Amino acid sequence: MDLSLYFVTGRELLPPGKEYLESLEEALQGGVTAVQIREKNSDTLEFLQIARQSKILCMKYNVPLIINDRIDIALAIQANGVHLGQTDMPVHVAKTLLPTGMVIGVSCNNMDHVRKAIEDGVDYIGIGAVWGTTTKELTNPIIGVRGVGSLLQALDGTFIKAVAIGGINSSTVLRTLHGSVSPSGHRLDGIAVVSQIAASATPRSAAQRLKDSFEAWVHGFDVQNQTVQVYDVETIKNGVVELLQVIRDKNPLIHQITNVVVTNQSANATLALGASPIMATASEEMHDLSRIPGALLINFGTITDKDSMILAGKYANEAQKPLVFDPVGVGATQFRKTTASELLNTWQASVIKGNPGEMAALANSKEVQAKGVDSVGSGFADPASFIRELAKKERCVAVMTGPTDWVSDGTTVVKLDNGRKILGDITGSGCLVGTCVATFCAGASLLATAPGTNPGTESEKLVRGNMLIGAIGGVLALTVAAECAAERSDVHGSGTFLPALIDELYKLKPETLLSRAKVHVL
Numbered sequence: 001m002d003l004s005l006y007f008v009t010g011r012e013l014l015p016p017g018k019e020y021l022e023s024l025e026e027a028l029q030g031g032v033t034a035v036q037i038r039e040k041n042s043d044t045l046e047f048l049q050i051a052r053q054s055k056i057l058c059m060k061y062n063v064p065l066i067i068n069d070r071i072d073i074a075l076a077i078q079a080n081g082v083h084l085g086q087t088d089m090p091v092h093v094a095k096t097l098l099p100t101g102m103v104i105g106v107s108c109n110n111m112d113h114v115r116k117a118i119e120d121g122v123d124y125i126g127i128g129a130v131w132g133t134t135t136k137e138l139t140n141p142i143i144g145v146r147g148v149g150s151l152l153q154a155l156d157g158t159f160i161k162a163v164a165i166g167g168i169n170s171s172t173v174l175r176t177l178h179g180s181v182s183p184s185g186h187r188l189d190g191i192a193v194v195s196q197i198a199a200s201a202t203p204r205s206a207a208q209r210l211k212d213s214f215e216a217w218v219h220g221f222d223v224q225n226q227t228v229q230v231y232d233v234e235t236i237k238n239g240v241v242e243l244l245q246v247i248r249d250k251n252p253l254i255h256q257i258t259n260v261v262v263t264n265q266s267a268n269a270t271l272a273l274g275a276s277p278i279m280a281t282a283s284e285e286m287h288d289l290s291r292i293p294g295a296l297l298i299n300f301g302t303i304t305d306k307d308s309m310i311l312a313g314k315y316a317n318e319a320q321k322p323l324v325f326d327p328v329g330v331g332a333t334q335f336r337k338t339t340a341s342e343l344l345n346t347w348q349a350s351v352i353k354g355n356p357g358e359m360a361a362l363a364n365s366k367e368v369q370a371k372g373v374d375s376v377g378s379g380f381a382d383p384a385s386f387i388r389e390l391a392k393k394e395r396c397v398a399v400m401t402g403p404t405d406w407v408s409d410g411t412t413v414v415k416l417d418n419g420r421k422i423l424g425d426i427t428g429s430g431c432l433v434g435t436c437v438a439t440f441c442a443g444a445s446l447l448a449t450a451p452g453t454n455p456g457t458e459s460e461k462l463v464r465g466n467m468l469i470g471a472i473g474g475v476l477a478l479t480v481a482a483e484c485a486a487e488r489s490d491v492h493g494s495g496t497f498l499p500a501l502i503d504e505l506y507k508l509k510p511e512t513l514l515s516r517a518k519v520h521v522l
């Protein structure tokens with residue numbers, strides 16, 4: 001059964017003047033691949049009649065029909081299956097009542113539900129709610145996009161399909177699909193949707209848009225899985241140098257919502273690299289800024305603009321712009337942890353950058369501790385594996401800074417050895433790395449979206465361009481410039497180091513990067 005666009009009906013949401021059967025037929029014409037009749041306020045007779053009429057339409061379009069909750073109705077109209085909630089008829093009892101071949105789907109909100117569904121041998125699970133929804137009052141916690149992957153991983157090796165449900169619409173669909181992949185590469189089989197189709201005056205186009213997004217995303221996912229990019233040191237260094245040139249030629253706008261401690265030096269570092277900073281924080285301007293080519297940096301060292309961070313990230317994803325997230329001091333307070341989780345469940349970061357303490361907190365690892373915004377101790381025993389797994393889990397490039405910097409896209413791990421101790425003696429050196437990474441990612445995005453470039457399988461991505469090279473470029477630019485600055489005779493300590501660092505970013509030459517960069521591909 002094809003569950004890729006699973007329409008769950010909602011007659012109470014029909015817009016004025018729209019008939020239920022007309023709306024259902026239009027949805028089927030728009031490409032719905034499975035229909036579930038969900039009647040929460042009807043008596044048995046009305047439910048039966050609606051189910052019968054719906055079945056005739058579904059058969060016309062050769063689309064399977066599932067009945068929500070009611071085994072008796074499913075049997076009466078010979079539906080293709082039933083969908084059962086956690087408080088409905090238990091699956092093992094339903095199996096004794098239903099003929100073989102009738103599909104059984106179950107709602108799952110947590111790992112216990114998924115394990116039980118596997119044990120019961122269901123055909124599919126509906127994972128929800130992934131986002132908040134106004135269609136029903138939720139009794140279970142919202143899972144969030146980042147929670148779906150681990151539930152999917154539990155299905156590895158089974159034939160059980162999975163759809164996500166709850167708050168899926170045209171603006172959340174891509175984030176849902178991109179984020180809902182397990183570290184083992186298990187993806188969703190479909191999306192289940194109520195209001196985006198049921199409440200639409202044009203259900204055919206509402207369905208068509210969701211279907212197009214799903215199909216394009218699956219295509220891109222499959223292509224990406226089949227093509228493993230192999231990197232060598234020369235390719236990486238040349239790629240970084242190319243990006244430096246793009247930045248200087250095209251002067252991209254780097255929108256930074258950053259902390260008050262580093263705002264000025266971050267803006268100066270951006271200018272020194274050849275890009276253009278804007279440190280805007282008002283939510284009213286987030287949409288306009290997202291339309292200008294460049295990149296977005298969200299650094300939550302002082303979280304005063306959470307709403308703007310949420311909006312800016314959503315718009316950046318919509319505009320396929322690089323989004324670099326610097327979760328400064330994320331382990332320090334519960335508020336920071338909750339905010340990081342909320343942000344990462346709302347938008348997809350292209351790059352997450354942090355010190356070992358911050359990355360450990362994001363990954364819920366106790367191996368490295370943090371004190372405030374600083375990392376404590378000697379770091380991870382196996383940083384390469386840690387960073388690879390984190391990148392895989394968060395579906396982005398991960399950068400872990402320190403005396404040695406580690407960068408991974410979830411497959412390749414790159415170790416960069418240009419770190420200088422003096423960088424730790426000025427405030428906000430990690431934040432400057434975030435700025436430089438955002439600037440180089442903007443370069444990578446401009447390169448990939450240059451006029452005449454065919455988006456190919458990138459049309460349904462949340463960002464275009466090589467974010468691994470962008471992230472490496474940002475780290476190398478800052479650390480190589482720091483090396484040059486530290487060697488200068490006019491640098492006597494951290495006070496003279498900072499302006500010298502900005503100077504060296506300003507003067508950074510391709511040949512300096514090529515000769516000094518210490519890059520190791522693992």
Ligand SMILES: Cc1ncc(COP(=O)(O)OP(=O)(O)O)c(N)n1
Binds near residue numbers: 036069085105126
């Ligand atoms: C595909 C899909 N997933 C989950 C649900 C929710 O079902 P349930 O838990 O039974 O809640 P109600 O729909 O009865 O409110 C679903 N219907 N479909």
Ligand SMILES: Cc1nc(C(=O)O)sc1CCOP(=O)(O)O
Binds near residue numbers: 167
């Ligand atoms: C029917 C249903 N079940 C959910 C669950 O979490 O199991 S959420 C949900 C409502 C989904 O509606 P919409 O697409 O309009 O957000």
